[in-house]
Amino acid sequence: MSETATREDEIKAVGRRAGARVVGIAAASAFDAFVPEGHRPTDMLPGARTVVVAGGDGPTAGAWRCPDNRVMEITGYDLRENVAVHAMADHIERAWSHYAVQAPSLPVHGHAPPMSMMLAAELAGLGTRSFAAHIILNPEYGLLYYAALVTTLPLLPDRPPEEPACPHPGCVAMYKRIGTTPCLRVCPGCLSGSIGADNRIAESTYNRERCHTRAQTYGIGSLQKALATMIDEDDPARRRQMVNGDFFTKSLQAVGFYRDSIAQCFECMRVCPVGRKHRKLA
Numbered sequence: 001m002s003e004t005a006t007r008e009d010e011i012k013a014v015g016r017r018a019g020a021r022v023v024g025i026a027a028a029s030a031f032d033a034f035v036p037e038g039h040r041p042t043d044m045l046p047g048a049r050t051v052v053v054a055g056g057d058g059p060t061a062g063a064w065r066c067p068d069n070r071v072m073e074i075t076g077y078d079l080r081e082n083v084a085v086h087a088m089a090d091h092i093e094r095a096w097s098h099y100a101v102q103a104p105s106l107p108v109h110g111h112a113p114p115m116s117m118m119l120a121a122e123l124a125g126l127g128t129r130s131f132a133a134h135i136i137l138n139p140e141y142g143l144l145y146y147a148a149l150v151t152t153l154p155l156l157p158d159r160p161p162e163e164p165a166c167p168h169p170g171c172v173a174m175y176k177r178i179g180t181t182p183c184l185r186v187c188p189g190c191l192s193g194s195i196g197a198d199n200r201i202a203e204s205t206y207n208r209e210r211c212h213t214r215a216q217t218y219g220i221g222s223l224q225k226a227l228a229t230m231i232d233e234d235d236p237a238r239r240r241q242m243v244n245g246d247f248f249t250k251s252l253q254a255v256g257f258y259r260d261s262i263a264q265c266f267e268c269m270r271v272c273p274v275g276r277k278h279r280k281l282a
């Protein structure tokens with residue numbers, strides 16, 4: 001690291017070296033306007049000043065090209081944003097003697113995580129909400145997966161992108177022509193919305209429950225459901241069939257690899273032009 005590099009540059013370089021595609025910085029206090037007490041950085045780490053967010057690639061360019069789209073489910077995720085967050089947290093504690101803790105992004109009870117990684121990514125200037133399941137799209141890379149750390153170290157926050165990543169200019173042109181966008185057209189059951197005269201999202205709805213039946217079929221919930229059904233099953237032959245069947249097997253796999261939050265449907269992202277250039281190799 002050069003003598004003139006700022007701490008902001010340095011921590012981002014540490015994160016990128018550990019596998020993050022992008023790293024952004026948010027002020028801990030910026031969360032206060034959006035989330036209630038109990039979900040703010042200072043609730044995770046007393047005296048928190050900063051949240052550092054890492055965005056990592058999900059599927060590789062090759063995974064997006066696989067003719068069997070179910071392959072994305074098992075090859076699309078490598079957790080590198082979490083590795084980057086741990087490397088940055090270690091750096092903050094060892095080099096600068098400030099506390100750092102990984103932001104909790106999985107539920108500790110119920111279904112809501114203590115901290116929203118979507119909000120963290122937005123506040124760190126890494127992306128904006130989209131029509132597609134309100135996924136945060138990075139203007140350059142499109143779909144990324146986010147992890148964050150909370151620290152007592154004061155750092156200068158990043159600014160939000162000048163322009164929202166969604167809708168892409170091509171989607172605006174399509175909307176003007178036929179009244180829909182690629183993602184809205186591919187999943188009308190879950191997604192709806194409109195683009196205003198300023199070419200920005202005017203209104204957007206996402207039916208999360210319906211999406212879950214396609215995108216989050218396997219995980220802790222499906223394992224619980226399968227177990228309850230099997231326990232109630234009186235016929236031993238039918239019960240054995242259930243134990244050895246695809247639904248229970250895939251649920252076990254999902255829990256075994258902790259892929260509960262990994263999607264089993266990528267179709268609204270498959271058609272999204274944002275970041276597509278990075279999915280096309282020479």
Ligand code: SF4
Nearest residue numbers: 187211214265267268
């Ligand atoms: S992930 Fe699949 S089911 Fe969910 S909104 Fe996107 S296309 Fe629809």
Ligand code: SF4
Nearest residue numbers: 166168171181183272
């Ligand atoms: S396809 Fe277009 S409208 Fe849909 S999320 Fe991507 S940029 Fe937004």
